[in-house]
Amino acid sequence: MKKEWPLWEIFIRSKSGLNHKHVGSLHASDAEMALENARDLYTRRNEGVSIWVVESKHITASDPDDSDPLFEPARDKVYRHPTFYTVPDEISHM
């Protein structure tokens, strides 16, 4: 049986100090090749200073169809936002 190269998810840090962000995926036989391929595929124009590769099978994603109930608990909690509170205009630094 033909064995296919596994899929890898690629995360790039675009600039020192920022988070790695997911940019896409690619196939590679192992982690080292995934890193090299990611460099060639996703950073041809200096898009990054650091790369993370994670085999796709290790990522557990939430179900988009479930996103309503999943995120519903935060929806009605307006008091978690600073704009919910009235602080007079005279008061600064708050």
Next chain:
Amino acid sequence: MTSLNFEAIFQSKIDDEVKIEPKDWMPDAYRKTLIRQISQHAHSEIVGMLPEGNWITRAPSLRRKLILLAKVQDEAGHGLYLYSAAETLGADRDDLVQQLLTGKAKYSSIFNYPTLNWADIGAIGWLVDGAAIMNQVMLTRTSYGPYARAMVRICKEESFHQRQGYELMMAMAFGSSEQKAMAQDALNRWWWPALMMFGPHDAESTHSDQAIKWKIKRKSNDELRQSFVDVTVPQAEYLGLTLPDPDLHWNEERGHYDFGKIDWDEFWKVVKGNGPCNRQRIQARIKAYEDGAWVREAAMAHAEKKEQRKLQPEAAVKAA
């Protein structure tokens, strides 16, 4: 390359405002200092839930209860962001927790004071969170990437904490004379401990010089404390409350408020474990840790069982 070269490269990155990331070379002392500071910061968030948690069941309205719950939840979240940042330096989560429970690690002394009346919740949001924000805004520019990024997220979330506190203080200070007296009482008790949150004077601070050279800290304890006093005095005036410091006055020449002498004996007494609530706070954490042990074990056992079922569905069914 010698470690001297590594150190020179490291320092030049810091001087050039390039963030240090987990896989970069860093001096052992930088790593150790950060683990200590970040974990103490995390412990402070976690222990900081306790004084406010005291009032959740006694909040005077559903609105206030929801707000307080949301704030305490945020503090749990902030503790978790920070523990994770410490783990990027190779620290082990359980070790850090043990250091808190055994008293080896410190947390912010402010949380060893009791919350005696409802206005304390307002005073904490306004003053304690206000002082914390002063420090944390500085830390969004700290040299270690994961710590700086955790701070950005925390500062964004924290801004509601201070505003809800001030709003609560307004409700009390502009309320009945009894309410105003409660607000004044809370301010009297929290003002000085809030000023102590910035730590010892620069001349006595042991870690400061190196921390500034490494840009872990970017402002000194005294600078931060002065900024806090300067922004807070007008806020207290608006409330019609009196800051409990007869020496407090505007110094035209300096362009800052002068303020009275901090009682450092009290500060050190609380740091060394003899504040009003030190024992109570640690006992509460130990109880939470011990009472949660079976949940942590059960979750792991359940995960292992699920994994087994996936591997051999039939055997698992039979065994059950």
